[in-house]
Amino acid sequence: MIDEAALIAAARAAAVNAHAPYSRFRVGAALLLTDGTVVTGANVENASYGLSLCAETVAVATASAAGRLRDIVAVAVIGGMDRDGRATGTDPVRPCGRCRQVLNEAAGMGRRDLTVLCAGAEGDAVERHRLSDLLPHAFGPSDLGIDP
Ligand code: THU
Numbered sequence: 001m002i003d004e005a006a007l008i009a010a011a012r013a014a015a016v017n018a019h020a021p022y023s024r025f026r027v028g029a030a031l032l033l034t035d036g037t038v039v040t041g042a043n044v045e046n047a048s049y050g051l052s053l054c055a056e057t058v059a060v061a062t063a064s065a066a067g068r069l070r071d072i073v074a075v076a077v078i079g080g081m082d083r084d085g086r087a088t089g090t091d092p093v094r095p096c097g098r099c100r101q102v103l104n105e106a107a108g109m110g111r112r113d114l115t116v117l118c119a120g121a122e123g124d125a126v127e128r129h130r131l132s133d134l135l136p137h138a139f140g141p142s143d144l145g146i147d148p
Contacts, residue, residue: 007076014040027079029055056099070109080121087121108140
């Protein structure tokens with residue numbers, strides 16, 4: 001069982017450390033690993049806008065750096081808060097296309113579909129998805145003959 005509220009709370013806490021002076025749209029992501037460990041990330045924007053990193057990508061890179069890429073089972077994403085955590089938007093934040101592909105790498109290496117929880121800044125609108133629904137017919141490690 002996934003403690004959804006706890007995972008979303010971890011993502012919300014991570015968003016406080018977002019570096020988002022350009023969009024002012026803070027996003028936090030929290031990954032649940034097989035052993036219950038939670039790994040978080042927040043968006044890191046750049047003065048050269050196109051170099052900005054999304055919260056989910058930062059979280060996946062952090063998990064990978066810890067040798068845990070294949071252990072991810074779920075991700076919670078929440079966004080649209082200001083620095084104090086106040087809501088500036090209410091719609092659930094769904095992973096962008098690039099983040100879906102980044103998450104798919106983890107899914108492929110772990111040979112499991114991922115649960116994706118998407119929350120609005122006020123926390124009341126939570127969507128539950130499977131990554132395979134958000135990114136159908138994905139290109140992944142197995143397409144290159146990689147057998148994790
Ligand atoms: N953002 C994320 O961190 N994750 C997403 O899935 C969507 C967008 C960030 C990127 C940028 O820093 C800000 O939200 C506005 O697009």
